[in-house]
Amino acid sequence: MSERISALIDRLSQVLPNIGENSCRLIHGRGKTLPGLEQICVDWHAPLLIVSLFEAIEEPEIEQLCVYLTTLQNNPLIQSVVVHHRYRREGAWQWLFGSEHAGFFAHRNGLRFGLEVGRQQNVGFFLDMEPGRQWLEQISAGKRVLNLFSYTCAFSVVALAAGAEKVVNVDMSSRALSRGRDNHRLNGQDTSNVVFLAENILKSWGRIRKQGPFDVIIIDPPSFQKGSFVAERDYAKVIRRIPELAGETCEILACLNAPELTEAYLPRLITETLPELKLQGRLAIHPDFPEQSPNHGLKLFHYQYSNTGKSES
Template structure:
């Protein structure tokens, strides 16, 4: 555990008061700890377990964080496919809601209520890219969740953003996130809609200069990448303006970057590959080509 605690200490120092992944066992970088993930939402630590671990490990982690003066509470979440998600506060006060910071922007977090806290930390580099690219652009944010990409786009000077997600609860938190950052909500739309049933409303809001696609990798009844990613990509020509840029994200370790690249070539060949965003240092992966992938394409016609 010495190496693991040294790593966590380094990540805490790098994070300061901004949210960050402190330990990413699922990347296989620390053999034997693949089921363990630890996130920092200052001043709270969220430990996630995707499989059973010895109770001694949990006790050790709780003692480690209890000894850190900046940590005010630790919550343990049990989760994983086929497992009922549960939360247990290991120590401290666990607020129902807190506001965390990332790259100077603010987001509402629920550390101990739902399966997901409200911000996916593995897309920090994607949000940073969107912020850098968004100036003057009409932005479409598909699978918007709590609108993290939208917040980044507005902070980067986007002319407008349309957020689309099936979850109206998530979009409500997204609206709150924009308010936390002082954004003009007249420029931001929140569309609680199943895009696979109809694209008309989305198309009428375009054409868009920048499109973000960040779906769940596997969520039966909502999105299964092997079947549904192609359905989204096929719509890009009718949704975008000439020269439009697309950030296509995919986090399924069963696929490497060729999965999305091949689909783009198959159904919207006018979009050309531009770049794969550099992986984040707080998400080390022994097979980086199988880790989180954020890919940039641009319309060339």
């Protein structure tokens, strides 16, 4: 057996006994803290185990890995295992056992979020964003929340569960927003105070502004999405709009997932663009996602804005 597969099996044997109902990352090789496993990640979404390979490995290693993973069907908690070859365009999902047509969900403290497994590259729920969800959960009660680049609206579900007064989700993908509606329904949430706007954010400030003002603004854009958003070009455009969107006091979560941009990049950009924003701190990286470098992985910054010249409406 190769050293890499042996190391992976040893690591899995350590973490699998601790799996429970909540979704989590079991192995984060991409953080480069596990020698030999740099291109391997393993995620748990009960009862599904996803092993993600970010670069091709030798065929004998694939066979060794699959033989081991197949033995996991003896674990009563694990009903399905799939290997995701993320470097492939075709045939990226390799099911080892379990039904690929079953409905799978991410689980978070009693909340559920639908997953698309076997189709898209991303399953629809980002585990590394948990510090942001915890932050939002703590401040959402009675607040009006603007969720920019909302994707499948996980932030919205968490905010509503925490007692938010209103949530406005904005994303240019109608399909993602439809999945967001489904996530609210999955959790039995009343969506009468939830808004879903299928808009190109950079071209729709007037429509977004009409839904405000907001007490909490989440900015979670793709770092690079051809034709819609490029962080280095467009992030400042979003920051400049905060004064017209914010209530008297507004908490802001500014997110950036771009390893090529340093930890200092976003704070510097925000200071240059809107110095009135006051940095409250960077949220700690979730322990499931250890990183060798602070520049890699997800960067989450908490800011506060005081719009004292503007009355509530």
